[in-house]
Amino acid sequence: MIFYSLTFALFFAALIMLTHLVKDCKKQHIVFLLANIVFYGYWDVRFLLLLAAVILICYYGANLYETNQNRVFITIPVVTCLGVLGICKYLNFFIDSFCEAFNISGIHTLQIILPLGISFYLFQAMSYLFDVKKGTISAEKDFIKLATYISFFPQITSGPIVKAHDFLPQLDRVHRIKKSNVYEGIQLFVLGLTKKVVFADRIGVAVNAVYSAPLAYNNISIFWAIIGYSLQIYCDFSGYSDMAIGIAKVLDFDLGKNFDLPYLARNPSDFWRRWHISLSSWFRDYVYIPLGGGRAGKEKTYRNLFVTMLLSGIWHGANWTFIVWGVLHGVGSAVHKIFRDIKGKADKRTNPAVSFICIVGNCIFVALLWVVFRATDMGQAMEVLSGLFRMTGITYINVYVVIYFVIIAVVHILGAIKNNGHAFEVKLDLDTFKGQFILFTWIFLIIAFMYVGDSAFIYAQF
Incomplete structure (x- = not known):
């Protein structure tokens, strides 16, 4: 769904209308999250599964860390994010480079589809984890609110990469369509x-x-x-x-x-x-x-x-x-x-x-x-x-x-x-x-x- 397409114009017009009609903060989070899902899923529904998995592990990891103060609960989600990025984006490159360096033939690369915007939303997810670790923000108890941040549709495919401590506080107020x-x-x-x-x-x-x-x-x-x-x-x-x-x-x-x-x-x-x-x-x-x-x-x-x-x-x-x-x-x-x-x-x-x-x-x-x-x-x-x-x-x-x-x-x-x-x-x-x-x-x-x-x-x- 390209920004300057008719499809996006209709999608965005409907979202503006819903945002204007819904006056409750938490209900707006649901509206924004549904918009994120529709926008990102429009490219390829399969991409939503990985995005959901990343959000889930970040949500539970940060909350467990805040409860137990054990670094492992932050380390696991961060390593997972880096691992996902490494497998989706770099695994075939490493296989090809290794085979070329040692003149090895017969090893085939994997058929991996690179999810759209993966580098951007994974860095946003890690921003949240790092901010929780540093104590800049508290672990988010509202799953929908965190999911809205990580998957925010305007910048999920190409940025800007917005840090958690800059974005999450913006979700604490009702958003109004102002002239x-x-x-x-x-x-x-x-x-x-x-x-x-x-x-x-x-x-x-x-x-x-x-x-x-x-x-x-x-x-x-x-x-x-x-x-x-x-x-x-x-x-x-x-x-x-x-x-x-x-x-x-x-x-x-x-x-x-x-x-x-x-x-x-x-x-x-x-x-x-x-x-x-x-x-x-x-x-x-x-x-x-x-x-x-x-x-x-x-x-x-x-x-x-x-x-x-x-x-x-x-x-x-x-x-x-x-x-x-x-x-x-x-x-x-x-x-x-x-x-x-x-x-x-x-x-x-x-x-x-x-x-x-x-x-x-x-x-x-x-x-x-x-x-x-x-x-x-x-x-x-x-x-x-x-x-x-x-x-x-x-x-x-x-x-x-x-x-x-x-x-x-x-x-x-x-x-x-x-x-x-x-x-x-x-x-x-x-x-x-x-x-x-x-x-x-x-x-x-x-x-x-x-x-x-x-x-x-x-x-x-x-």
Whole structure:
């Protein structure tokens, strides 16, 4: 059930009506949970069985831990979540890698269907377990309430990953369909839709053409393909996040911010404070800090940064490309930390020219690593990267890539100038004719320029 499909529009309209009619908090939990089941089960009913099992073991594990204060009751659900993720997502990869390393033949991989959004809802489930273990929240006694959190439909397939201590308290109140929330949610949804179907999907056509046969294209084509994918993945993923956040806002939920002009980052660490903020903060709170963070001495801090980014790469998928991508981001973060330790803390009044050089340098670093992320294997990644030095071949410059590059660059520049380097919000007053006219014109332009082909969200595969 895609967000911008007629089926979802009917589903969401019915949910808004039910949310408005049901005034009791606990009854609303039932409504939301049923909506989650319908939305997720629409993709494949079989996926619901695994989701239900995860919720059950987290519910009983956390409550038993709170009663007995025995770590085993938290450890078992966490290990189960990691085990499920490992089997569904990585088992075949390990089998193939083992056979290739030792030149073993005759061992067949298993026919495992990867459940949609498994990485996202398992991380939400573990967030709940870790928060209970740390005492940040109490174990949830209401099973339906916990199930509503772990399976919340707007973000179950591609995030944002919302921590338990941020979401569960929102279920302690009656949710009302407020005009202010509806207006804000609609604008967020339309913004996300624009990023996805107008920007990302059209850029994706050009990127796919070059990546399908990188050896046939010259360095100019490769350069624009690399730029194109950097724009595509940003618009695709931040577009989904905007839509999910907007849908939740209409229902009176706050999922937080997931992107903050990431291509204005001055270094790798800053990039991860701006890109996929929910996942970055998850790894910070539940991996980096428990490992010792920056308090365990310089060498261990570098190790902690590297390990955190390596695990982030592994989280993205069972492929050596993701592992290498995570390793290189880990190296980049550690090198930046070493440089800062040698130089000392940066002066907040840094020369604008220096800031510009840092931003451009970090963009180049990130864009080159997106090549590894996008490639089907390391061989293809090397073909694309080596193409930057190839003078012969087809010259292919897609006009949409160039136009959208300029638009996104202008948005980032305006953010740097007008809002101290952060994303700014332009909210229309939909109570006025002017605001309504702009919104409907905006929607008309989406329809006019949208890509009509079938193009799934990139992060749905994770």
